[in-house]
Amino acid sequence: MNEIESARDKWKKDVSKVKERAYRFESVSGEPVEVLYTPEDIENLNYLQDLGFPGRYPYTRGVYPNMYRGRLWTMRQFSGFGTPEDTNKRYKYLLKHGQTGLSVAFDFPTLYGRDSDDPFSLGEVGRCGVAVDSLRDMEILFDGIPLHSISTSMTINPPAAMLLAMYIAVGEKQGVPSKVLTGTIQNDMLKEYQAQKTWIYPPKPSMRIITDILSYCSDYVPKWNTISISGYHIREAGATALQELAFTLANGFTYVDYGIKAGIPVDRFAPRLSFFFNSHLDFFEEVAKYRAARRIWAREMRNKYEAKDSRSWLMRFHTQTAGCTLTAQQPENNIVRVALQALAAVLGGTQSLHTNSMDETYALPTEKAVKVALRTQQLLAYETGVANTIDPLGGSYYVEALTNKLERQAYQYFEKIESLGGVIHAIEIGFFQREIAEAAYRYQREVEKKGKIVVGVNEFVEEELPKIELLRIQPEVERHQIERLNQVRKERNNQRVTETLSELRNAARDGDNLMPRILDAVRAYATLGEMCDVLREEFGEYEEPLIF
Amino acid sequence: MPSKIRVLVAKPGLNGHDRGAKVVAAALRDAGMEVIYTGLHQTPEQIVEAAIQEDVDIIGVSILSGAHMTVFPKILKLLKDKGASHIIVSGGGIIPRDDMGKLEKLGVKKLFGPGAPTSDIVEWARRIVKE
Numbered sequence: 266m267n268e269i270e271s272a273r274d275k276w277k278k279d280v281s282k283v284k285e286r287a288y289r290f291e292s293v294s295g296e297p298v299e300v301l302y303t304p305e306d307i308e309n310l311n312y313l314q315d316l317g318f319p320g321r322y323p324y325t326r327g328v329y330p331n332m333y334r335g336r337l338w339t340m341r342q343f344s345g346f347g348t349p350e351d352t353n354k355r356y357k358y359l360l361k362h363g364q365t366g367l368s369v370a371f372d373f374p375t376l377y378g379r380d381s382d383d384p385f386s387l388g389e390v391g392r393c394g395v396a397v398d399s400l401r402d403m404e405i406l407f408d409g410i411p412l413h414s415i416s417t418s419m420t421i422n423p424p425a426a427m428l429l430a431m432y433i434a435v436g437e438k439q440g441v442p443s444k445v446l447t448g449t450i451q452n453d454m455l456k457e458y459q460a461q462k463t464w465i466y467p468p469k470p471s472m473r474i475i476t477d478i479l480s481y482c483s484d485y486v487p488k489w490n491t492i493s494i495s496g497y498h499i500r501e502a503g504a505t506a507l508q509e510l511a512f513t514l515a516n517g518f519t520y521v522d523y524g525i526k527a528g529i530p531v532d533r534f535a536p537r538l539s540f541f542f543n544s545h546l547d548f549f550e551e552v553a554k555y556r557a558a559r560r561i562w563a564r565e566m567r568n569k570y571e572a573k574d575s576r577s578w579l580m581r582f583h584t585q586t587a588g589c590t591l592t593a594q595q596p597e598n599n600i601v602r603v604a605l606q607a608l609a610a611v612l613g614g615t616q617s618l619h620t621n622s623m624d625e626t627y628a629l630p631t632e633k634a635v636k637v638a639l640r641t642q643q644l645l646a647y648e649t650g651v652a653n654t655i656d657p658l659g660g661s662y663y664v665e666a667l668t669n670k671l672e673r674q675a676y677q678y679f680e681k682i683e684s685l686g687g688v689i690h691a692i693e694i695g696f697f698q699r700e701i702a703e704a705a706y707r708y709q710r711e712v713e714k715k716g717k718i719v720v721g722v723n724e725f726v727e728e729e730l731p732k733i734e735l736l737r738i739q740p741e742v743e744r745h746q747i748e749r750l751n752q753v754r755k756e757r758n759n760q761r762v763t764e765t766l767s768e769l770r771n772a773a774r775d776g777d778n779l780m781p782r783i784l785d786a787v788r789a790y791a792t793l794g795e796m797c798d799v800l801r802e803e804f805g806e807y808e809e810p811l812i813f
Numbered sequence: 814m815p816s817k818i819r820v821l822v823a824k825p826g827l828n829g830h831d832r833g834a835k836v837v838a839a840a841l842r843d844a845g846m847e848v849i850y851t852g853l854h855q856t857p858e859q860i861v862e863a864a865i866q867e868d869v870d871i872i873g874v875s876i877l878s879g880a881h882m883t884v885f886p887k888i889l890k891l892l893k894d895k896g897a898s899h900i901i902v903s904g905g906g907i908i909p910r911d912d913m914g915k916l917e918k919l920g921v922k923k924l925f926g927p928g929a930p931t932s933d934i935v936e937w938a939r940r941i942v943k944e
Binding site: 374376379384385387388389392393461463501503589591593626627628629702705706710713722723811812 | 827828831834835838840842850852854880882884907909910931932
């Protein structure tokens with residue numbers, strides 16, 4: 266080390282003699298970055314303790330022994346729009362072009378547990394995702410798609426239990442037992458209160474629904490990922506990489522706390538918790554974030570929560586490239602942004618990946634734009650050689666130093682959150698909401714002062730308007746959806762619906778697990794709105810603290 | 814001294830993406846305007862009600878869900894019905910350019926797309942209120 270020190274001092278003199286560009290050298294999150302990293306920056310790194318081997322504790326380098334040499338990441342494009350028929354067609358298109366998993370985007374009424382004919386749904390049906398009102402819609406959505414041979418991720422939060430029950434019921438109709446179903450429900454309410462803001466009930470009943478799902482799935486749907494603990498939306502709402510890391514993990518630990526408190530042994534549910542991260546523009550910061558996340562999760566699950574099953578320690582995660590970095594200006598540039606973000610996710614060891622499409626600042630993507638996004642992943646997987654070896658950035662002085670730093674800073678946030686009385690209380694007093702809003706505003710001011718350059722937006726600007734083809738959702742979608750809803754209401758056994766809904770109400774009051782009651786109501790073709798209304802009446806609705 | 818410009822920043826519909834709304838609200842506030850933020854999930858009726866009650870000069874509607882062709886015309890109509898057409902309606906979000914043109918023809922004063930600098934919005938608000 267002495268030799269390095271003296272060489273370093275000489276180099277520092279060289280550096281002091283040359284001028285730097287007029288530029289603030291910091292990450293996209295505003296963290297200062299040194300001109301060079303050397304062995305001195307990772308002096309205390311202990312290979313076996315801090316990095317180890319892939320597929321082994323602490324999983325810093327990856328969760329599986331041979332990573333992508335065994336199996337590539339799942340290429341999973343989030344997709345849904347219009348009627349279930351429209352989306353079913355898009356799924357078949359994506360599967361035909363080599364996509365390897367499905368990911369359902371629901372429209373806003375579905376996300377909020379409202380039927381298509383609810384006054385709140387006016388103008389929103391089928392706009393931002395597919396409309397699902399009852400089991401009938403779900404049957405159409407997965408028509409011709411065998412559930413035993415595909416894994417399906419569903420981005421659904423307050424009504425996650427209902428949509429999972431519908432998926433189970435479609436499986437029953439296809440002759441696929443729930444024990445073999447594979448997929449994910451997002452079911453992460455904490456980040457909804459913090460960032461994404463799709464809620465129905467207040468935090469406490471929401472946590473009860475979640476632990477009911479954890480408990481039910483550990484018995485009946487054992488291969489299902491029960492919560493996708495999501496940093497994605499926290500980041501999109503404006504958080505820094507560090508905030509994304511720290512808040513997401515804090516949420517994860519809160520679910521573990523609640524699961525244990527609900528009496529479920531940790532190793533019964535923790536192996537089915539998965540994560541969902543953003544991949545933003547600052548390449549190395551993102552790679553370090555994924556590595557730090559794996560190490561923190563493994564350590565806390567083993568040491569603090571005393572999980573014995575190694576599957577409870579390893580953090581599996583999905584990644585989506587950062588929607589908030591797409592620009593309306595010169596939209597083709599987005600293809601390049603997405604490719605670089607996708608590369609960071611792959612080098613960070615993601616288990617599945619969604620690549621955004623170039624046109625998404627204007628509308629939901631066209632088929633052509635989605636295909637380019639999917640091809641970007643295929644190109645990374647098959648042409649670039651990045652999947653040949655595991656964690657190729659491991660050992661980089663910079664990446665290791667950054668991994669350590671993010672980890673250290675995340676623990677500072679954990680302490681802060683703890684001092685505020687834990688995640689739920691911190692939500693109630695608006696802590697996360699304020700942190701995120703402030704970071705978003707800081708970033709925007711930086712861009713406007715040109716402290717941060719965004720190509721095509723505040724530098725290299727072109728006057729001409731981009732000519733770009735857009736996907737249009739037809740206004741008939743709403744009418745079709747309401748017609749089918751009325752037909753379902755007419756054809757079903759309404760007495761049976763009333764019975765199952767009142768059993769659901771009783772379970773909500775008595776504290777029995779809600780899942781079996783929801784499943785009965787789903788089988789009777791109770792609508793999503795009807796089921797959620799019962800729980801609205803029992804649990805009340807959440808009101809946010811107003812902060813900007 | 815002229816009175817402060819009053820702006821209602823509104824989030825209609827079921828869409829919870831409030832990053833843009835909050836950034837714009839903070840920028841207008843820092844530019845010395847009086848900003849009222851409605852919070853999420855507001856119906857056009859609630860928005861118009863709040864605008865009249867708070868006696869605002871401008872309503873800024875943030876919408877990213879694709880429901881803009883339903884929401885903006887409804888707000889304009891309600892303002893007219895209540896004799897409050899003097900309140901300026903503007904907004905921003907994920908709105909295709911063709912639709913922006915159509916909405917501006919219907920009476921929405923100005924729509925800002927993704928990436929619009931907040932300084933442009935501040936400047937526009939000052940100018941339009943003076944007019």
